Amino acid sequence: MINQIQRIGERSINFVTRLGVAGLMLVNALFSQPNWKFLRLVGLQVYNLGVLSLPIILVAGLFIGMVLGLQGYNVLVSYGAEQSLGTMVALSLLRELGPVVTALLFAGRAGSALTAEVGLMKATEQISSMEMMAVDPFKRIIAPRFWAGVLSMPVLAFMFSMIAIWGGSFVGVDWKGIDSGGFWSVMQASVDIHQDIFYGFIKSTVFAFVIVWVALYNGYYAKPSSAGISEATTRTVVNASLMVLALDFILTILMYG
Amino acid sequence: MGQLVQIRDMSFAREQRILFDNLNLDIAQGKITAILGPSGIGKTTLLKLIGGQLTPSSGDILFSGESVCRAKRAQLYQMRRKMGLLFQSGALFPELTVFENVAFPLREHTQLTEPVLQTLVRMKLESVGLRGAEQLMATELSGGMGRRVALARATALDPELMMYDEPFAGQDPISMGVLLKLIRDLNQSLGLTSIVVSHDVTEVLEIADYVYVLADKTIIAQGTADGIKSNQDPRLVQFINGLPNGPVPFHYPASDFLKDLAAQ
Amino acid sequence: MTEKKLHLAVGSFVLAGCFALVLLVVQVAGFSFTQDQGSYTLKAKFDNIGGLKVRSPVKLGGVVVGRVEAISLDAKSYTPVVTLRMDQQYGFYPETSSLSILTAGLLGEQFIGLRPGFMDDDIELLGEGDFIDDTKSALVLEDLIGQFLFSIQDNSKE
DSSP: OHHHHHHHHHHHHHHHHHHHHHHHHHHHHHSOOOOHHHHHHHHHHIIIIIGGGHHHHHHHHHHHHHHHHHHHHHHHHTTTOGGGHHHHHHHIIIIIIHHHHHHHHHIIIIIHHHHHHHHHHHHTTHHHHHHHTTOOHIIIIIHHHHHHHHHHHHHHHHHHHHHHHHHHHIIIIIITOOOHHHHHHHHHHHOOIIIIIIHHHHHHHHHHHHHHHHHHHHHHTSOSSHHHHHHHHHHHHHHHHHHHHHHHHHHHHHHHO | OOEEEEEEEEEEEETTEEEEEEEEEEEETTSEEEEEOOTTSSHHHHHHHHTTSSOOSEEEEEETTEESTTOOHHHHHHHHTTEEEEOTTOOOOTTSBHHHHHHHHHHHHOOOOHHHHHHHHHHHHHHTTOGGGTTSBGGGSOHHHHHHHHHHHHTTTOOSEEEEESTTTTOOHHHHHHHHHHHHHHHHHTTOEEEEEESOHHHHHHHOSEEEEEETTEEEEEEOHHHHHHOOOHHHHHHHHTOSSSSSOSSOSOSOHHHHHHHO | OHHHHHHHHHHHHHHHHHHHHHHIIIIISOOOOSOOOOEEEEEEEOSOOTTOOTTOEEEETTEEEEEEEEEEEETTTTEEEEEEEEEGGGOOOBTTOEEEEEESTTTSOEEEEEEOOOOOTTOOBOOTTOEEOEEEOOOOHHHHHHHHHHHHHHHHHO
């Protein structure tokens, strides 16, 4: 009994310590003065995290859009409301699926890569040697990756929504024969820049923040062994995905009540 | 000559295992100081303590009179510019070429123009005899070459203190000789202070001006190379001659084996 | 050379992102870059607002001329008060105008239909914060069915 309580205590202390360490890392990484060198590093990471994630985002977006279009059509047509397909596709994408699915794919594609990369740098003493060369790894390694992730994710989410809506229109208009004018105008009448596009942007930015933070923390504090890195990579994907889904619920409550 | 590094009453423990207990140690300016000892007694840890990557549980470490342990982050990074550490693994950046690896600290800390930087990097590479390899990727190098590149990188900012972590481990006799010569030459030509941590007794005794032998959490012997060789302390004799049994136990501390068996 | 490729890739990525955003804004949200000419609010009381929601459109002859901004309840008379934000670009309406809550299709979204009243010399235009008095509530399906059954009963008695 006492052992159980002790274990709970130990766990909670560890948990709070880890939160503190992760917070310190974030603060250290964020408060670095930007200069040209730094922007160059961010650019490089935007390439690694954003550009290289583009294919998976676009392909996934296209298929999800087409499936949404088909399923939505089949349901709506039995109520004679297939005109609303555009609204259904656009709203579900902009508000939920765009930010969330992009975030999940981003966690799997870029988050795991970040953890593995930083973890390996740690394990092979590259980070340690950087410290001894008086180069702060938080500013040189962590900060550029952090900002690049936060910049890339919303861009990816926009592209995801765009191509998915196109996929939906492809199925609805070109295949199932909904009038294209109706499809787009009903959509335009119901989609709001503030409520839908801007809130979607906020969501994807928040998700990016969480994913990159989790990924970098797990990488930087991974056990310096191959088992440690693989464990850290798994933990990144699992933790980041769950946190994205939970945060999505909270944000949805805050935004749409 | 003063003392560049002073370690005062320093204790350090990791996960309840005490590595150092009230250690006092001085590194003389401009000399090569060797720290010898069996593996697993925390020689690498000692270098990381001097570099401020670890913090002792008590006591203090001074680098040119300033405390490393109590330094603020910015101060610490300022101090580290005057230190170089050669890692046992080399710790080169695998995605960069040899040239870029050596250029890395210069690019980070200076605003040199590209031609000046190139000249400097080539000079550093020339001094370790690897100017011809500058376009190779770091992953293409053999262990000995990698360590020499890492040495060029560590000295790129002309530090006052160079620390070598097991520079001879796993080297063939030729690269060992090359490294020995390099360490000695660098020390003389650049006016460095060097700390060599190693368990390769004979090689180190060749170049060291002063030697500390660590075992059992403290210093068991110190003196010049000749002094160490003629010391008759049984622990020292065992270590220097490489005898398997003696005062320094072969076994990691454990309870009595027979008792353990009986308990099962 | 690789540096240039990197810049090109990152630049295209960022531009493509901006393009996607603009496309979403224009094509999906139907935003037009014509100058927003401001808006004003009108209020109306209904007996029953049915399924009307905040942001439901106000339509005049099918054209969206405003949106529902807020829905509240007048605590004294227990009637719902709907605040409408009207686009100024379509001008102002006479105070004889009427509002009714309509449904798009049988099961569609509910919206407010605006029917402009007649103009006369002594009739003023509605301005900021004015109430529209002539309103028709939403049709409630259950009431309709009830009335229908009632009238069938009446008919069969005769």
